[in-house]
Amino acid sequence: MQLQRVFQSSRALPALCLTLVAACNLATPAGALERKNAAAGDLPSSAIIIDEDGRQTRDEYARSKGLSASTVSTRFGATGLVRCGSAVGTGQLVGASNVLVTAAHVLFAPGGEPRGTGDSCTFEIEAGGSRQVVPIDVDEVICGAREPYAEPAVKDWAVVPLANAVIGAKPYMPAKAMSVPGEIVLAAAARAGGEENYSLQGCRARQVTATTPSGLREVAIDCDAEGGVSGAALLAPNGGFLGVYVGFRSAHPGKVGPFSMSHYNFGVTAEGSLRQAITEMVGRNQSASVSR
Structure with missing residues (x-):
């Protein structure tokens, strides 16, 4: 599934077409036209590629x-x-x-209802020499918004417990605050259409x-x-x-172009309320494990 959203920011943006849900006729600001690229026509409409695909x-x-390979598997596994x-x-x-930490719109549909429950909402990972499929307990989520499509994008995050622990994977640990500008690594598990495809990219x-x-x-x-x-995940190296x-x-989603404030991807930092939610969920689950 391609997850499509209209995002809002507290900073004013130029008049851009910011959605894939429906076409719009807003004017593109001067200088926002992308460089022509022969590969652009082959990209899905949700692909935002900066200069060239570096995944x-x-x-x-x-x-x-x-x-x-073992270092990368442990560090980014x-x-x-x-x-x-x-x-x-x-x-x-x-x-x-x-x-588990993810974006809220992966778990909640427009209107705020969970996209799935029980065995229809799972986390799948290759770890410990096997593929593990673990149910997600959506009812116990801590999130920025249960209806993320109606809220600013800074609320589009979710921290949620798994029904049981994953064996053989080293969890990421919250790092110091992201430096901006600064080096990061984007670690993904899927591409458009729900295709499983693990990738890493060093970027900024x-x-x-x-x-x-x-x-x-x-x-x-x-x-x-x-x-x-x-x-x-947005990770440190x-x-x-x-x-x-x-x-x-983006003013031209699905077409390759240079980074600009009319063509970019974005995320939210593990600071403030998101970091607090991670700390709370980890403590809550540790207490539950001890009491069993």
């Missing part, structure tokens, strides 16, 4: 960074697929082996586009992404958890 497989990433109803996105273990956090009273920031990034990447990919804003 790599884990093995390709390992070779490019001079790392062993907490990412997996989130399936909830008909939606497919990305999520990751953060802080504990039974705590470029500009803060919104800030909440709690200190959580929305940040424009020059990573490449498309439908299925929603909820993916050492694997520390910095935030969650949410979506894009």
